[in-house]
Amino acid sequence: MHEQAHNTLETVVRNSRAKLVAFLAVGSGDLAAAEDALSEAFASALSNWPQDGCPQNPEAWLLTVARRKLIDAVRRQREIPSSEELEELEGAMEADAENGFPDQRLALLFACAHPAIDPVVRAPLMLQAVLGLDATQIANAFLVSPAAMAQRLVRAKIKIRDARIPFRVPERAELPERLDAVLNAIYACYAEGWADAAGADPVRMELATEAIFMGRLLVELIPEEPEAWGLLALMLFAEARRPARRDARGEFVSLMQQDHRLWDRQMIAEAEAALSRASGAGMIGRFQLEAAIQSAHTDGLQRGGVDWSAVVRLYDALVQLTGSPVAEINRAMALAELEGPRAGLYALEWVRTDKRVNGYQPYWAVRASLLARAGKNEQARQAYEIAIGLESDPAVRRYLQHLCGELPE
Amino acid sequence: MQYLLTLYSDETGWNKMTPEQQKQGYAAYMSYTEALKSAGAYVGSNRLRPTATATTLRTTNGKTQVLDGPYADSKEQLGGYFLIDVPDLDAAISWAGRCPGVQHGIVEVRAIWGM
Known part of the structure; x- marks a missing residue:
């Protein structure tokens, strides 16, 4: 019995957490209080369900308990509670709960990526609100200290509550810009997970999976937005190649050298389907283009x-x-692949006018490889040295050192 | 919910304007105020005299000092405010974006501590 109650709860937590948090947060305008109330409801379920058996509708049970806790919390928190406001909140949540509560997850995502929220905390905020990751897990994934991450999250949630950032889906006119912020935050999660190529760090590996989970959620909620499909396609193309990015000894394998039999065919097929769904809308965007580039390579x-x-x-x-x-x-x-290394180098000269590339490893690695192919070995060696100095991943560093070592004297 | 829109700009800018430009600038603020009023969002507003009239008080070592000048010396100075009452931050941001102050300075949106 205990086991069954525990499993049911785990399934509900995984599948319904975002929906429950979203509903509670939209009602109260207070994300932190919504999350706290839901955690308390989960705790009650853990102690009650093994004894009393699992309720018929576990989601509704949790929602009722969480709602009660939330209203108590709001009552306690306000110095002079406005009874009108409380009644309104109670009434609205009651009515919604009876009619099978509405799916507010999209409103939750837009609130987390609101322009009034610091861009660096948007992705962490989503990971916490939608997936329930704790500050330490998120901090590990983004390589910052848990205390700093916890503080950023708390600050953002206080702002949502006190500045009254609305939980709503933006209107048509502002949707493209606001959607961009949501897409960028999800992509930032994916990019963090992708950086750990070997999948050695379980938390970061999970981050890539979670980003894809959110990408799938987004296309489910707004299937009419081609860029949402484009983002999903892009993440799936990249993820499909993960098994081939390192060899058996953990060494870096460049895309051109990868053994494509190791790629995940099913995931590639899903990515292709998402991309063609996106292009059907006839509205090009950054993520669709990037996904199309991945598709052409794959x-x-x-x-x-x-x-x-x-x-x-x-x-x-x-x-x-x-x-x-x-x-x-x-x-x-x-x-360079099309017209030779000199054409590539010429194009790179233009990029160099942007000073930011001086500290960007791929710029130097690309430059080195093109110089080597053009027979300018000494210049290639210098460019490799800089690229090696800028790289933080040891496997990539070893790969670059290997390429540099292979240059003829 | 009430929000305070505080307007910062280079206060020397006003005197560099021609009388015609000043008249236009003034009219823009009048229209903005009217628009806020007709939307039922207006609570109050004021224009401040230049920082040359500012006096600052602070306590050091238990002794309150009175000093000539504004609190912060910066390129832009606080020049006025609008207090508005709107449902949420998005509505406040949308009003702040229409404020003439955005065209020649900075507008900060702050929620009022509700009781």
Whole structure:
């Protein structure tokens, strides 16, 4: 019995947590209080269910208990509680709960990525609100101290409550910009998880999986937004290649050298489906372009030849859309495949006018590789040295050292 | 919920304007105030005299000192405020964005501590 109650609770926590938090937060405007109330309800369930048996509708049970705790908390917290406000809150939540409560997860995501919230805390806030990760887990994933992360999260939640950041889906006119913030926060989670290529750190590995979970949730909630599909496709393409990014000894394997039999075919198929769903809308965007570039690589490498002119065209569009120096560096790499290393180097000269690239490892690694291919070994060696100095991942560092060592004297 | 919109700008800017520009600037604030009033969002507003009129008080070692000048010496000075009553931060931000002060300075949005 105990086991069963525990398993039921775990399933509810996993599947319904976000929905319950969202509903409680929308009602009260207080994310921290909503989360606390729900944790208390989970604790009550853990002590009650093994004795009394699992309730017929566990979600409704938890919601009723959490709602009661939340209203008590709001009552305690306000110095002079306005009874009108409380009655309103009670009434609204009661009515919703009886009609099968509405799904407010989208409103929750938009509140977490609100422009009035510090951009660095948006992704952590989502991970906590939607997935229930604690501050220490999130801190480990983002490589900051748990105390600092806890403080950022607390500060953001106080702002949501006291400045009254609304939990609502933005109107049509402001939706694109606001959606961008949500997409960027989810992508930031994924990028953090991706940085741990070997999957050695279980928390960071989980972060990539959780980002994909949120990406799936987003397309479920707003299937009409092509960029949401584009983001999901991009993350799935990258994730599908994870098993091939390191060899058996843990050494870095570049994309061109990867054994594509190790790629996850099912995930690639899902990514392709998401991408074609996105392009059906006929509205191009950054994530769709990046996913299309991934698709061209994945498809080409499986067939034995990448269509580099298509890849360059996609990068052209991405550069035009974002003006990102990172996109320009990648474009130079693709251009070199199409027209030779000198064309790539020439394109890189333009990127260099942006001073930020001086501290960006991929710029120097790409430059080194193109210089080597153009036969300028001494300059290539210098560029590799800088790239090695900028890299923090030991496996990538060893790979760059290996390439540098292979340059002819 | 009430929000205070505080307006910061370079206070020397006003005197550099032509009388015609000053008239236009004044009219813009009048229209903004009217718009707030007709939306039922207006609570109050005021324009402050320049920081040359400011006096600052602070206590050091238990002794309160009175000093000539504003609290913070910066490029932009506090020049006025609007107190508005709107449902949430999005509504406050949307009003702040329409404030003429945004065109020539900075507008800070702060929630009023509700009781």
